Amino acid sequence: MAEFGAHLTSATAEDDKPTYFEVLAQEGLMSAIRPAMNYAFRVLAEQNPARYGWMSRFSNEIYLAIDLVLQQHFLTTTTASFSENFYGMKRVPNTCSSAPQVASPSGLPRREHLKSLLLLVIVPYLKIKLDALFERWKQEWLDGVGISQSERNTLKEVSRVYLAIYPYIHMGWEGAHLSYQLAYLFNKSRFHSPLIQLAGVRLQHLTREDMLEQMKPLESPFTQNASISERVKVFSKWLLGAVAIGVSNGLSVAVFFLQFLEWWYANESHRSAIALTALPVPDPPKKFKVESLPADSSICPLCFRKRTNDTAISTSGYVFCYPCIYMYVKSHKCCPITRYPTETEQLVKLYPPIS
Structure with missing residues (x-):
């Protein structure tokens, strides 16, 4: 006092x-x-x-x-x-x-x-x-x-x-x-x-x-x-x-x-990023073969249409449409290609340069 x-x-x-x-x-x-x-x-x-x-x-x-x-x-x-x-x-x-x-x-x-x-x-x-x-x-x-x-x-x-x-x-x-x-x-x-x-x-x-x-x-x-x-x-x-x-x-x-x-x-997000880099490297995809992915890199691997609102998964690096990958990760909690555990916070929107 x-x-x-x-x-x-x-x-x-x-x-x-x-x-x-x-x-x-x-x-x-x-x-x-x-x-x-x-x-x-x-x-x-x-x-x-x-x-x-x-x-x-x-x-x-x-x-x-x-x-x-x-x-x-x-x-x-x-x-x-x-x-x-x-x-x-x-x-x-x-x-x-x-x-x-x-x-x-x-x-x-x-x-x-x-x-x-x-x-x-x-x-x-x-x-x-x-x-x-x-x-x-x-x-x-x-x-x-x-x-x-x-x-x-x-x-x-x-x-x-x-x-x-x-x-x-x-x-x-x-x-x-x-x-x-x-x-x-x-x-x-x-x-x-x-x-x-x-x-x-x-x-x-x-x-x-x-x-x-x-x-x-x-x-x-x-x-x-x-x-x-x-x-x-x-x-x-x-x-x-x-x-x-x-x-x-x-x-x-x-x-x-x-x-x-x-x-x-x-600092939770910063710690999550550090913890993510400490995780072991995932095994190669077993259920998906590289040949099954679209040959055109501008095609979404989920809807097989031209991508809109390009969004990458930080856990695997694959790029999808934002609506497609958002709903998939929200439901399955993993990457659709590698099956690596993923949360919606690990979705990174990509913004192409303005030509």
Whole structure:
């Protein structure tokens, strides 16, 4: 707690504003947790697909549920998100008055609480889904892979409009965050993010009273002299708080390993390429003879038509049409010529030079 001592004795309203590096650190904490958790789900799914495969498919939804419980608890008890509280910050209602605002012990006002919860949990989840939808439409629908011709005709106009507009929406999203951060860095704004301003709050350091309040243990529901319905309500609230504190303590203990997990996750593709070169050289094709391949090198070995969207397999070097090889590798997980294990990530599109 020593890092909080500098501002506890003589803090003004302006001095109580967190530094630029503090707000970046708390944002980086949550951005590191999601990919680390998704990577853990994927490892479990690869180890036992029958039992844990659903965790990889619904990793974003699982994270959404955990994040919702966690943020709801911390907004109610500490008037801050998990990461903000971890770095000694809290949210206070943003008013036009210059007097310092103190959050009530029961939490933020209801309106600011609901807006904070929405912008902390739901908006990032929707953004991730929109990004995934953009990538899926870009890779599959525009290339005609993975959907029927009727679906392609129906969704053609929708996908075209979405793929044309969404890059500008994404650029505006990132540009707005960058603008707010620069304004916050040069003391031109009290908000480091547009989501903070939309929530109607601003960040302040925790005070000594806030820290003492947070150190109080949870009140047990079994000591309440009340009716059964009130006991159930108190027990539900106590259980939710206990789960949130358990998750919080677990994340606090593991926070020092998050950067390592993030590095591990970010360098996965590089490690896969290194591991690929360490594999033994495959045996010559047994089921396919070289003579059975098309004599014309511009013909796809799968559809025996002139290739479109030339795509090579990095595991064998053979070149196919992108729709043909994508569907084949997605279904069979191997090269159709050498039978060498192959994933869709190992497909490399070839772009001929413009004549």
